[in-house]
Amino acid sequence: MIPGFVDPHTHICFARRRESEFELRLAGTPYLEILKQGGGILSSVKAVAETDEESLYSYSRGHVLSAISHGTTTMEIKSGYGLDTENELKMLRVIRKLGRDLPLEIVPTFLGAHAVPGKFRKKPDDYIDLIIDEMLPLVTDNNLAEQCDIFCEKGVFSVEQSRRLLQAAQKFGMGIKIHADEVHDLGGGGLAADLGALSADHLLAVSDENIKKMSAAGTIATLLPGTAYSLKKPYARARAMIEANLPVALATDCNPGSSYTESMPFIIGLAIMNMDMSPAEALTAATLNSAYAIDRAGMAGSLDRGKRADFLLLDGQSPAILAYHGGVSPVEEVYISGEKVIR
Numbered sequence: 001m002i003p004g005f006v007d008p009h010t011h012i013c014f015a016r017r018r019e020s021e022f023e024l025r026l027a028g029t030p031y032l033e034i035l036k037q038g039g040g041i042l043s044s045v046k047a048v049a050e051t052d053e054e055s056l057y058s059y060s061r062g063h064v065l066s067a068i069s070h071g072t073t074t075m076e077i078k079s080g081y082g083l084d085t086e087n088e089l090k091m092l093r094v095i096r097k098l099g100r101d102l103p104l105e106i107v108p109t110f111l112g113a114h115a116v117p118g119k120f121r122k123k124p125d126d127y128i129d130l131i132i133d134e135m136l137p138l139v140t141d142n143n144l145a146e147q148c149d150i151f152c153e154k155g156v157f158s159v160e161q162s163r164r165l166l167q168a169a170q171k172f173g174m175g176i177k178i179h180a181d182e183v184h185d186l187g188g189g190g191l192a193a194d195l196g197a198l199s200a201d202h203l204l205a206v207s208d209e210n211i212k213k214m215s216a217a218g219t220i221a222t223l224l225p226g227t228a229y230s231l232k233k234p235y236a237r238a239r240a241m242i243e244a245n246l247p248v249a250l251a252t253d254c255n256p257g258s259s260y261t262e263s264m265p266f267i268i269g270l271a272i273m274n275m276d277m278s279p280a281e282a283l284t285a286a287t288l289n290s291a292y293a294i295d296r297a298g299m300a301g302s303l304d305r306g307k308r309a310d311f312l313l314l315d316g317q318s319p320a321i322l323a324y325h326g327g328v329s330p331v332e333e334v335y336i337s338g339e340k341v342i343r
């Protein structure tokens, strides 16, 4: 018996898969090049705009149910395939409804700054203004998200734009997190430390200096090995982080582009086999540390007095089964709030 998995970073609310793009990437087209040509995240944006709220809900619900069957009992879900006020709010309403209808705990995150929409290609600062002046007030007034996130990356949003948005979000009382140093070492990890973010996520390219800074600031490093797997990139340096006393969390990053999986057992398997994490470290990263990364350590992440009774029964003698039984979920039974939800 282990605690239910806490998946602290997902984009599981989306309207269509991007299978043909996956094959393009396998044939050599880089991820950011596809985005530059108007595909990638922007193709998911088009799909969300073309999909009504009800269909977006039922497609997303299917993926969330699959995550539960793989042992996820608490999950963060980001918006970010809207990129205009109407569609960002539509996504956040769908995410809220999933949280109300399904037994697991869902933590909604506003990711209006996931990509620069076509209209703002030449003036990304104006898009940041629109987010701050129009979207943030609506999101917080309607209680649609707890945290604000941004994709800080070359060709997407700069460190300065990220700082401006995240400081504004903090003024609205939101928690903050950053897609940081995924492809290039821009310094997003350092910014997360400066601003007191809950987490910096990805960190495939983070510098040693910013690992130290995050460790001193108490930021969580949320690692997403499904992305390294799917983008065929070197994995994040989990050992260097753990040795620097930086708490590591694990998440699926479930999305139709860079990591199409809702399975925490798969992610834990990758962390153990490809990032040299021990089974005990990977289990802590996928439960207690990930609960801290989304501000849910008071209710989830460990089997403790006063927390919710979210737990799993595995078919195995130890959590090492999660890596040992490759590609197969050993999760036999899932309990949320003490109630059996699967099997």
Ligand code: NIG
Binding pocket: 011, 040, 041, 044, 151, 179, 182, 227, 253, 255, 256, 257, 258, 259
């Ligand atoms: O976390 N890096 C940016 N965002 C997502 C990918 C979203 C997508 O490709 O649709 C990520 O990997």
Ligand code: FE
Binding pocket: 009, 010, 011, 179, 253
């Ligand atoms: Fe992401």
